Amino acid sequence: MANNPIRYSFGGDEHLFAEIDQSMSLKAFFHGLTLTRALEACQLPGVLDICLANASFQVRFNPDVLAPQTLLDTLQALEADSEGDTTLATRIIEVPVLYNDPWTHETLMRFRDRHQAPEGSDLDYAAQINGYADKDDFIAAHSGTPWFVSMVGFVAGLPFMYQMVEHDKQLQVPKYLRPRTDTPALSLGHGGCFGCIYSVRGAGGYQLFGITPMPIYDPTQHLPYLQSEMVFFKAGDIVQFRAIDHQTYDDISEQVKKGMFSPRIREVTFVLADFVADPQGYPQLLKRGLYDHQCD
Template sequence: MSENIRFLPSGSTSMLVELDGLQEALNLLDSLRAQLPLGVRDLIPAARTIMVDYDPAIVSSDALVQLISNLDLSAQAARHGETFEIPVIYDGEDLRDVADHLGCTQTEVIRHHTEATFTVAFTGFAPGFAYMTSDDPIFNVPRRGTPRVRIPAGSVALAGRFGGVYPSDSPGGWQLIGRTPLKMWDLSRERAALLTPGDRVRFMDLERTGASKSPKPAKSLPKKRSPEKGGIRVIRADRPALYQDLGRGGCSGQGVSTSGAMDRESFRRANLAVGNVQTEGAIEIAFGCFELRADRPITVAVTGATCPLTIRTASGQQLRATHGEAIALDEGDELVLGFPDRGSRSYLALRGGFAVDPVLGSVSVDTLAKIGPDPITEGDFVIPAGRHAHAVGLGGPSPQLPDDKLPVTLDVILGPRVDWFTPNGVETFLEQEWVVTPESSRIGIRLAGARTIERIDDAELQSEATVLGAIQVPHSGQPVLFAADHPLTGGYPVIAVVAAHHLDLAGQLPIGARIRFKAAGGKDHIVGEISR
């Protein structure tokens, strides 16, 4: 049987492999996981695609294309995972509509749903959200015409050929048929997501059975320690500051993206300046206007957005401090960060690091997934960890920072879905100037332009993985540049991805910045398509 595989560029270090359908995508996923190619860092499956994230210093895209094109995808591998029984109260608002669409009664919908075995195919949309396929072919229902603004956590739902359970309150367009008291996402468990790819699920009618066998208890994580009294006091924070590091890799199976510092090079430079290892957690401060008071002699450094730095000594003197270099503070000294004149995010590193508990292996605060330590606000104390540090040094030349008075050019790699847009739409994307709007955040940088990006049609894209720097175009035609806390999957076409060497620059874009996109290699878009 002939299979069509398309290899679609998705930035500098990823490619989207598109297949005929879900089963082919899962077959490819199983084949790659059975013998993970050297240099492949992550595999993120979706409805008919696999996002392959790789290290180009170890393996080239050409080598991966050749390897994947030679795989035998005809055999369906057995998927391994745990089996869970999930109790459901079948009182969903859309149960009657689902029954009408399927041409049966509500009782028959419940019977089909409880007799079927569901298998988790992939995760995404939100942490702990599992896309499940059923062995009962009856389940194929459309999404709601108008999505709901809020769907309660625990809602059991159907859309297309997938079933799912909402792990948290969120908007959504799936058809609701019931609800479960079980938590799909719980950070107190060793595995926060109840369901991960390969797991099997049987739904139980709670009203009929009266009780249900719950999943076996997961090992709980140790409780977080209470904050110590005293420490370095934050005496001003116009906006909450966030602990960040280089992110939490290896959590895509639970529906969690990497997160981490928006400007990674500036983050590394801050740690180098105080003698820390480059991965030590630091504080990310958006738009300056932040002050702290030392309760002991400490050494800090500030990098990233260039904001005025002032030391107010305990004796009342005011001294200027140097951006990007180690700053020694005595007990009672205060460090003042003003509003930046270039860039948007500063990084404050402390020699020896901060005493803060990691969540899922990282201290990064993911603002979309609501994962990580609490934000830092005025009046909080941050505690030195006192870890071993090396000699302080310079972090090297300062990286490029945007200036809101001058347009910024970002190099992009067209694709993976540039063919969803008209030639005029692609020209609009590349030729006109875009402005960063106030609705921008660590999740996505929202852009506005005089002309909208024209699509070929209004077809609905099946959910597929997205990457840092992906530029998604919703129906409004105004693009959104996915930032550090972007969702793992998305349902709008991605016209291009910011090149790796400009991701940090994009992470420093302030509100009001004017930007243009420049296609790496010109406007030509090359799609590798192989018939087998």
């Protein structure tokens, strides 16, 4: 499964940009993740930041410590060594979601003048344009297959996610015509083919489908699963949404307040070739690994 050559370009004196592909795909994401992890492992003096995106990445470096050509040569050598590497040791995480919740519903209805279909909700619109009979069928499709975290950013801790389905089954929903000035924290959003979880309250333009009681960014780090890192998600994580009812949402919220909540997490190995060979069955195998460890 050979990769296309990466296009490198320098931005000013301190940045090297790498364009892996012109569009997002699991193959492009894998290539970028492999290279950025390999570069991080090199521990080159002068590398300040490595920022992975959906089909590209950027490296910020100190040119007084690390010569630009040395950085470029290193990346090109790593690129040559990474050909055919399609295995990823990662984790799958269950994220509980109250779909069609009252808080995001109130917010999205406040901003209908900025929406393509002001007569309904965001879930109604998403179901219609994706060919589903109603929002319940759309929710089933949204939560039925795991998602890859392809990058983290925009605001602190916000994960962008790409569903592990064939290209023609991707859920596609455009962003609002004009962004909202308010979005509840921990809202589940969707724009284009990407899902996200808004880590903090603020502006946003993605369609709103629900909300999770599970914090994903906490500078106080009082929850067990956030004690090592205040930002929970990492590129390469696999997310499985679990639809919950209002009572379960309240129960988990109470556990969060008491500092007792921890999400269900399992270590898994994702093999891109296995997904390509069986794009419907392989994600379900990973999903079952959350509950019975049968994820080989």
